[in-house]
Amino acid sequence: MKHTAWVWALVFVASLWSCTACAGSQPSVKTGEKLFYETSLGTNGKSCASCHKTTENIKKDTAKYPGDPALKNVINGCITENLKGKPLPDGSARMNSLILYMRSVK
Ligand code: HEC
Numbered sequence: 001m002k003h004t005a006w007v008w009a010l011v012f013v014a015s016l017w018s019c020t021a022c023a024g025s026q027p028s029v030k031t032g033e034k035l036f037y038e039t040s041l042g043t044n045g046k047s048c049a050s051c052h053k054t055t056e057n058i059k060k061d062t063a064k065y066p067g068d069p070a071l072k073n074v075i076n077g078c079i080t081e082n083l084k085g086k087p088l089p090d091g092s093a094r095m096n097s098l099i100l101y102m103r104s105v106k
Pocket of ligand 1: 036041046047048049050051052061062064071074075078079082083098
């Protein structure tokens, strides 16, 4: 009986761990916001927010691109030209998070 309890405890811990791991790769507004304000997408110490300073700017810029494919293009353009970074792959959690964040700005 004691043995079974240990097995269940292990299964429980393992499921918690795998859920934390999967949450990390799910796109979210929160991850997008983090990426927007930190410098990790580029190599020149700038962030998106270095130039797109106010939420008013972000809202206006995003509204110009109602379709995601066009928005992805301009985002990747800014990453490569303005942050000197590598473009984010289409469908990646980071690209989708940036889009979620930018579209969430009110
Ligand atoms: C060095 C300044 C700079 C940085 C850093 C920068 N951008 Fe931009 N971004 C611009 C400029 C300038 C434009 C306008 C381009 C144009 O009109 O040709 C622009 C345009 C855009 C647009 C389209 C809106 C428009 O007016 O055409 C989006 C969306 C955007 N940037 C998102 C981002 C994101 C996301 C990041 C970070 C990954 C980022 N930008 C980093 C300067 C910057």
